[in-house]
Amino acid sequence: MKKTLAILSIALVFASCNKPADQAQFKTAYVDTEKLMEESTEMKDLTAKYKAKEQEMSKGLEAEAKRFEQERAAFMAKAEQLGQVWAQQNSAPLQRKAQQLQYAQDELLRRLQSEVGVEQDSAVTRVKKFLKEYGKKEGYDYIYGTGVTASVLYAKEQYDITTTVIKALNENYEKNGKKEAPATDQAKAEAKPEDKK
Numbered sequence: 001m002k003k004t005l006a007i008l009s010i011a012l013v014f015a016s017c018n019k020p021a022d023q024a025q026f027k028t029a030y031v032d033t034e035k036l037m038e039e040s041t042e043m044k045d046l047t048a049k050y051k052a053k054e055q056e057m058s059k060g061l062e063a064e065a066k067r068f069e070q071e072r073a074a075f076m077a078k079a080e081q082l083g084q085v086w087a088q089q090n091s092a093p094l095q096r097k098a099q100q101l102q103y104a105q106d107e108l109l110r111r112l113q114s115e116v117g118v119e120q121d122s123a124v125t126r127v128k129k130f131l132k133e134y135g136k137k138e139g140y141d142y143i144y145g146t147g148v149t150a151s152v153l154y155a156k157e158q159y160d161i162t163t164t165v166i167k168a169l170n171e172n173y174e175k176n177g178k179k180e181a182p183a184t185d186q187a188k189a190e191a192k193p194e195d196k197k
Contacts, residue, residue, distance in 0.1 A: 026141040026142060027139055027140050027141050027142075028140065028141060028142040028143070028144070028159060029140055029142075029143050029144070029159045029160070029161040030143065030144040030145065030146055030159055030160055030161070030162075031131070031143060031144070031145055031146070031160075031161060031162045031165050032146050032147055032160065032162040033145045033146065033147035033148075033149075034146075034147035034148060035147075035162050035166070036127070036162055036165060036166055036169070037124075037127075039166045040123075040127065040166060040169055040170065040173070041169075041170040041173050041174065041178075042123055042126070042127075042169075042170075042173045042178075043120075043123060045178065046116075046119055046120065046123060050112065050115070050116050050119075053112065053115075054112055057108055057111075057112065058108060061101075061104055061105060061108060064101060064104070065101060068097055068098065068101055071094065071097070072094060072098075075087075075090075075091070075094055127169065130168075130169055130172060131143060131165065134165060134168060134169075143161070
């Protein structure tokens with residue numbers, strides 16, 4: 001009985017090693033999605049665009065914050081002279097200004113994140129479409145993604161095509177003229193008054 005099981009096991013091993021010629025091998029690879037997004041020229045351009053926009057939008061807010069700090073310093077100096085009772089009785093306007101400044105900062109950040117989110121979503125959609133076309137063109141059966149939401153638990157480095165895909169993606173982006181992402185509703189609304197002039 002043991003000999004029969006041993007022979008059967010050996011036969012199964014040989015049968016699995018000798019696959020028929022008509023059984024196709026899958027061509028697979030993986031892409032480090034975090035690295036892809038960090039090194040993509042389009043994402044770098046998008047990051048630079050919004051960093052510049054954030055600096056531009058926050059200039060007025062920075063001036064307001066400096067004025068507030070000066071008022072606060074003057075208030076603290078006066079409170080030292082006139083005492084804690086005076087400070088408690090007269091601190092309400094300063095607290096309101098601090099709240100208004102915080103609200104303005106939060107609103108600026110919310111608007112910026114909203115605009116960035118729309119363009120990032122569009123860029124991610126374009127990358128997914130590119131990967132699908134790239135996979136078909138290069139004859140891959142599967143391309144897996146690794147990164148924060150990894151769908152691969154292990155892969156040999158020889159299957160990593162991240163660098164190749166980044167190069168092809170960047171060439172595609174350059175070739176297509178660094179197309180601007182669709183304007184957000186906010187940007188469209190802001191552009192309309194200028195168009196009327």
